Amino acid sequence: MSTATSSLPRTIGAHAVLLTYTVIALFPVIIVIVNSFKSRAAIFGAPLAPPTPKTFDLIGYTTVIGQGDFIHYFQNSLVVTVASLFFVLLFGAMAAFALSEYRFRGNSLMGLYLALGIMIPIRLGTVAILQLMVASGLVNTLTALILVYTAQGLPLAVFILSEFMKQVSDDLKNAGRIDGLSEYTIFFRLVLPLVRPSMATVAVFTMIPIWNDLWFPLILAPSEETKTVTLGAQLFLGQFVTNWNAILAALSLAIMPVLILYVIFSRQLIRGITSGAVK
């Protein structure tokens, strides 16, 4: 069946463009993963070649795993990311609900104020944040990171979620009120399940920069106990000698958790889209 919008040359053209983009986007990731399974000589000898039985070497992974702390770094990253994500989604959704549901003086000003953070990079405030953390004794704790990341993620979360919350039917919320549900029950039981797809979107946007961040762990929590994966990988990056096997292996491992979280959330995204289509 051929329709006006799907001629063969058009289809080929579109796929060529998309495939080129996919290759460009995935190239560095593939190179990292491929080389993490090769011996040091093979990495430099033929960086683009896939591992052969001759060049196959797990030395990078054994180094990383052998360095007992690395599991610990992973744990830190995971704790920071999941905790920040939880707080961003919870507080973001609550603020968005208040902004979209209740009429109060200064509502739109408050909305603007909460969204302002999207335009101002949080890193500009690094010095003040560091002073604050020193004064409150939070330097070298995961709490410091969680607080900063929660603040960093909130503006976008509030902005996106309040738009979606406005679309939730007023009648449904009012039906809940007449049935005697409290505002909290209405929020958690009626509204949140309906905005789940947008929550997943926000989760993905929030999670990736947190997991990948090097800046704040380096400044606020560089101690051995609180190192995150990205900071931990710097361990193998010496001034004179760099252990490329270990770095590539560490980075390959670091991709996994985000990938898993992304798959979980993106399934929500797709479900949300299809369930919306058929009403």
Add this chain to the structure above:
Amino acid sequence: MGSLNIENVKKAFGPVEVLKGINLEVTDGEFVVFVGPSGCGKSTLLRVIAGLEDSTSGRVVIDGADVSATPPAKRGIAMVFQTYALYPHLTVKNNMGLGLKQAGTPAAEIDRRIGIASSMLSLEPYLSRRPAELSGGQRQRVAIGRAVVREPKLFLFDEPLSNLDAALRVNTRLEIAQLHRRLKATMIYVTHDQVEAMTLADKIVVLNAGKIEQIGGPMELYNSPANEFVAGFIGSPKMNFVDGARLGETAKTIGVRPEHLTVDAKSGAWKGTVVHAEHLGADTNLYLDCEKAGLITVRIFGVYNAETGATLYATPDPAKTYRFGADGKVLK
């Protein structure tokens, strides 16, 4: 058990006054319909009665108790919404039972009431389904069932039939009428559809621009409208309004319903040409462009063959002609 008094209720959103002092008395067991064009404040008034909206001033009294400061759940009301507003994550049974569960009603009592309501609305086969697995008509019946199980003093309906297709609308209208007869409960029903208002109501409240234009039974509003607005709003097709000066009358406007005009090919009061004819089988609507009266609608019962462009004479029934003064009020 189910009277309602509204005393001088006003509601303003910022500088915009939506309700401009509403006074209304509803006695126990009455079916009252609020009708009016969109934006007239009828839904806002219903929401004030429900407690979903605070009034700016005035009192709402249900069963002798001032409920102006009472939350919706404690007012003894139940509401049916235009968009059904069923809880998507709960089954039909739990949708109906949630309000009672929140109020701490014993489970056996909840089951008993759901049983009665679901047999009344023939919902038994669907009790374990979720709203997404029901059709529009079934969903609205569940919403009505959810109201019934609460055994409220006051039923509130907010345009419950607007989302249904024409055939279902008639069926559900019938069900609501039967429900009222069986429960003998006080019901307040908001609609913009005057057919629903005429067929269901004991008492119709016509609202316009935040004010009550007239309160009365369906036939009272049809036969003796208080003013031009009510006369034009009740009845379909709309009443013809003719400038009194053009007819040599003292009244500002002369009103006559399309069904109270007769046509004749040879002689009559107003000579005109047929602009358009609508053949509905049971009756025929003719649009005549008259020399004296302007464009008027004539409703003839049965089939009437009239060619476009033909000349016809229309004559109003003098006993059923309304005269309105400059202020829009009917002249006696």
